[in-house]
Amino acid sequence: MIKVTVDNIEIEVEPGSTVLQACETAGKEIPRFCYHEKLSIAGNCRMCLVEIDKSAKPVASCAMPVSNGQVIKTNTDMVKKAREGVMEFLLINHPLDCPICDQGGECDLQDQAFNYGGGRSRYQLNKRSVNQKYMGPLIKTHMNRCIHCTRCVRFSEEVAGIAEIGTVNRGENMEITTFLEKTVESEMSGNVIDLCPVGALTSKPYSYEARPWELNKIETIDVMDAVGSNIRVDTKGWEVKRVLPRINDDINEEWISDKTRYACDGLLNNRIDTPYIKKNGKYHSVSWNEAIEFINQNSKNKKDFGGLIGQLVDLETGYAFKKLFNKLYNSQLVDFRQKDILFDTSDEFNFTFNTSINKIDQCDFILLIGCNPRLEATIVNYRIRKAVNSGCNVFSIGDPGDQNYYYKILGNNISLLDDLINNKISESKLLKEAKNPAIIVGESALTSDISSYVISSVKNLLKKINKLNGFNILHQFASNVGSLKLGLQSKNLKQVYNSDLLYLVNCDEVSINKNDDQFIIYQGSHGGENSTIADVVLPSSAYTEKNGSFVNLEGRVQKSYKSSYPPGFAKDDWEIFSIIADSNNINLGFKNFNELRKNMVSEYPSLGEYDKLPELNYTNLTFDNKEKKDFKIVLNQIDYYQTNIIARSSKTMHDCKKIKIANKKVSA
Amino acid sequence: MSGKHIAKNQPASFIFSEENKEKIKDILKKYPDTKKKSAIMPLLYLAQKQNNNWIPLAAIELIASMLNTTYIKVYEVATFYSMYNLAPVGKYFVQVCTTTPCMIRGSGKIVEACKKIISKKPGYINEDLDSSWIEVECLGACVNAPMVQINKDYYEDLTSEKAETIFNGFKEGRLPNIGSQSGRKGSEPIEKRTTLLKNA
Numbered sequence: 001m002i003k004v005t006v007d008n009i010e011i012e013v014e015p016g017s018t019v020l021q022a023c024e025t026a027g028k029e030i031p032r033f034c035y036h037e038k039l040s041i042a043g044n045c046r047m048c049l050v051e052i053d054k055s056a057k058p059v060a061s062c063a064m065p066v067s068n069g070q071v072i073k074t075n076t077d078m079v080k081k082a083r084e085g086v087m088e089f090l091l092i093n094h095p096l097d098c099p100i101c102d103q104g105g106e107c108d109l110q111d112q113a114f115n116y117g118g119g120r121s122r123y124q125l126n127k128r129s130v131n132q133k134y135m136g137p138l139i140k141t142h143m144n145r146c147i148h149c150t151r152c153v154r155f156s157e158e159v160a161g162i163a164e165i166g167t168v169n170r171g172e173n174m175e176i177t178t179f180l181e182k183t184v185e186s187e188m189s190g191n192v193i194d195l196c197p198v199g200a201l202t203s204k205p206y207s208y209e210a211r212p213w214e215l216n217k218i219e220t221i222d223v224m225d226a227v228g229s230n231i232r233v234d235t236k237g238w239e240v241k242r243v244l245p246r247i248n249d250d251i252n253e254e255w256i257s258d259k260t261r262y263a264c265d266g267l268l269n270n271r272i273d274t275p276y277i278k279k280n281g282k283y284h285s286v287s288w289n290e291a292i293e294f295i296n297q298n299s300k301n302k303k304d305f306g307g308l309i310g311q312l313v314d315l316e317t318g319y320a321f322k323k324l325f326n327k328l329y330n331s332q333l334v335d336f337r338q339k340d341i342l343f344d345t346s347d348e349f350n351f352t353f354n355t356s357i358n359k360i361d362q363c364d365f366i367l368l369i370g371c372n373p374r375l376e377a378t379i380v381n382y383r384i385r386k387a388v389n390s391g392c393n394v395f396s397i398g399d400p401g402d403q404n405y406y407y408k409i410l411g412n413n414i415s416l417l418d419d420l421i422n423n424k425i426s427e428s429k430l431l432k433e434a435k436n437p438a439i440i441v442g443e444s445a446l447t448s449d450i451s452s453y454v455i456s457s458v459k460n461l462l463k464k465i466n467k468l469n470g471f472n473i474l475h476q477f478a479s480n481v482g483s484l485k486l487g488l489q490s491k492n493l494k495q496v497y498n499s500d501l502l503y504l505v506n507c508d509e510v511s512i513n514k515n516d517d518q519f520i521i522y523q524g525s526h527g528g529e530n531s532t533i534a535d536v537v538l539p540s541s542a543y544t545e546k547n548g549s550f551v552n553l554e555g556r557v558q559k560s561y562k563s564s565y566p567p568g569f570a571k572d573d574w575e576i577f578s579i580i581a582d583s584n585n586i587n588l589g590f591k592n593f594n595e596l597r598k599n600m601v602s603e604y605p606s607l608g609e610y611d612k613l614p615e616l617n618y619t620n621l622t623f624d625n626k627e628k629k630d631f632k633i634v635l636n637q638i639d640y641y642q643t644n645i646i647a648r649s650s651k652t653m654h655d656c657k658k659i660k661i662a663n664k665k666v667s668a
Numbered sequence: 669m670s671g672k673h674i675a676k677n678q679p680a681s682f683i684f685s686e687e688n689k690e691k692i693k694d695i696l697k698k699y700p701d702t703k704k705k706s707a708i709m710p711l712l713y714l715a716q717k718q719n720n721n722w723i724p725l726a727a728i729e730l731i732a733s734m735l736n737t738t739y740i741k742v743y744e745v746a747t748f749y750s751m752y753n754l755a756p757v758g759k760y761f762v763q764v765c766t767t768t769p770c771m772i773r774g775s776g777k778i779v780e781a782c783k784k785i786i787s788k789k790p791g792y793i794n795e796d797l798d799s800s801w802i803e804v805e806c807l808g809a810c811v812n813a814p815m816v817q818i819n820k821d822y823y824e825d826l827t828s829e830k831a832e833t834i835f836n837g838f839k840e841g842r843l844p845n846i847g848s849q850s851g852r853k854g855s856e857p858i859e860k861r862t863t864l865l866k867n868a
Binding site: 162164165166170178179 | 672725737738739740743744746748
């Protein structure tokens with residue numbers, strides 16, 4: 001440890017840290033623009049100047065390493081004057097358009113000019129003007145406001161993995177742009193908006209929508225993929241205005257994917273706000289009582305009852321739905337799978353991401369089997385990229401396309417797993433020598449015919465090298481792991497699809513071939529294809545409009561909170577189940593949400609351990625040798641911007657898709 | 669100085685000549701496989717030399733894909749250095765130094781002369797004179813400021829009249845002697861020698 005003195009406070013810091021970090025340890029705030037913890041050091045804004053003894057000039061603390069016995073001062077006249085000088089220079093070319101700037105109120109430059117600036121300008125010449133740059137449908141630019149901190153440039157190269165944003169020209173003419181103003185194509189591009197310390201890069205869909213102080217801010221969990229990114233939802237009235245990331249170093253650090261950030265305008269469109277029943281091929285809006293009565297009448301003469309929950313459903317809904325089916329319909333046919341896949345539910349280990357998201361960075365061997373992490377779990381892919389940068393070898397069975405890092409495709413036949421076990425290919429040696437190997441199995445490799453073979457051979461492979469914790473399943477949907485934990489994988493998926501009464505809860509990815517005598521109830525927040533085949537449509541609240549909890553792909557349970565309220569007559573899912581049960585004089589065992597959660601946790605204690613990773617326990621694991629299978633993996637085509645009903649209802653996501661298609665045509 | 673002028677009329681494609689391909693192989697040998705990006709500058713230079721003293725965008729794209737990097741990374745370099753031209757230049761290519769010493773000695777007037785005689789905006793060709801001009805950073809001839817570089821030669825100690833005469837001479841293909849235009853020898857003092865008198 002290195003001893004330094006900051007403003008007469010003696011502290012110890014790790015060797016290799018910077019003066020700025022030392023000052024932060026001592027509790028001193030250092031203003032900064034270009035420095036960002038997660039990015040490389042640029043040292044070009046000069047705002048973090050401090051005084052160090054024996055140095056004649058003020059020193060940029062972000063780029064200065066600490067050394068033993070350093071005496072650092074952050075509150076002297078010299079520092080104050082230096083900061084005022086830097087601020088005056090930064091403001092020379094910065095327009096005074098705070099009143100019309102979207103960043104106003106949450107702008108680093110505004111705050112720091114207020115706190116550290118001189119309060120006046122001596123500059124009387126014309127300010128420089130820079131043309132607006134086009135960066136696609138997500139990022140709005142006002143390049144006059146840019147102070148050239150280059151955070152966006154470093155982000156696109158280091159984090160997003162595609163160096164798309166750069167600085168052109170030099171000196172006074174320096175500009176931030178993309179090559180010939182092409183659209184930024186990364187799935188994480190929206191993060192540059194948060195990174196930008198001024199209003200140069202702002203959110204296009206959010207432009208001129210609201211001021212930060214008017215917004216109601218609720219911290220919750222994202223459901224667009226199974227990662228469970230921590231987000232903050234900002235609402236004005238009932239409208240969700242924007243979604244921002246929350247720092248959680250175990251999951252998303254401080255990034256979120258574009259879908260998480262921008263699909264929120266889908267919450268305003270295409271909503272179901274009142275119950276409908278279908279009579280003579282036409283939908284009629286009805287009251288809740290009529291709708292429930294209609295359901296009860298039609299369910300009397302039905303033989304088998306099937307329930308299907310969708311990808312955005314929280315744990316509590318899943319639990320209440322299961323209770324409803326068990327008690328009211330006396331049926332066990334509740335499922336969550338919207339395609340023909342099969343998970344091994346014999347132990348929790350078999351369907352979770354056991355390496356944990358936080359530890360992927362440390363892996364030195366990663367094998368992807370039938371998964372496309374870039375589109376299925378963008379944040380996980382960012383972690384894999386981080387591992388690649390520190391020397392990890394990535395291989396793939398199946399061709400997932402561009403992942404923003406180099407990886408080798410071993411082939412697409414699933415029998416390669418046997419070759420790996422039996423040392424038939426050269427990569428088995430690499431795997432054997434690896435300290436932290438991870439094998440990531442995606443849903444494309446879990447179709448019901450090969451699932452058990454893939455899972456058992458991957459487990460055998462890892463058991464052989466004694467690295468069982470490298471077993472990972474990459475889920476695509478937020479409700480998958482939770483539903484598996486609730487035991488919602490039924491024995492016969494086809495029977496669920498074909499049951500006489502089919503109850504769909506937020507279930508939009510599955511295509512149902514409706515029989516004439518099948519009665520379908522669709523309960524959901526948005527109108528989609530499945531709401532048009534249903535006999536009854538019940539409105540429910542979307543993920544931002546209810547309390548709940550979700551299990552992410554690692555098996556981590558996280559609470560999500562209500563930040564808005566549903567439109568019209570829509571109700572929370574569990575309320576609807578209660579009403580149906582009550583109308584049949586059945587008691588589901590809960591009267592309010594807290595009771596529901598309490599019941600669920602007492603039945604499944606592991607669902608009450610919030611924000612914790614499940615402990616790995618290999619005692620109940622079974623290993624068996626399945627016969628070698630010859631099967632070629634074809635990866636599911638993923639339409640990244642359209643993977644769920646909220647994204648499909650979002651105009652922004654449609655724009656992104658359109659531009660992606662157009663760009664593909666140009667480059668082809 | 670203003671941002672670089674990038675030609676509107678771009679060729680659809682660009683390929684290196686066989687001779688240059690050989691040279692590129694030699695250049696790439698200098699850098700390790702993981703640091704191929706370092707060859708951006710020599711490759712841009714080759715492209716410029718091959719393509720009549722300017723680099724088309726197609727060449728930038730080609731170099732980026734050859735070095736396994738993104739277009740913007742090559743584009744950044746090409747726009748940063750004033751020696752890379754991103755638009756066609758004239759047969760007489762004038763580079764006016766406008767860095768501090770030249771600026772103090774009146775390079776502003778030379779720029780005015782360029783605007784008057786060659787083209788209003790830097791980087792555009794005057795077809796009549798077959799000439800174009802740009803502003804550049806210090807060319808290292810501060811003692812004889814203000815100065816311009818025309819193709820490979822320096823013309824120093826200019827006034828706006830002298831500069832105009834030189835530029836007007838492009839029409840007949842006439843260029844004055846290189847070096848100082850005020851009659852002094854090299855960079856010796858303007859009036860008379862003040863040092864090294866003994867050996868004179």
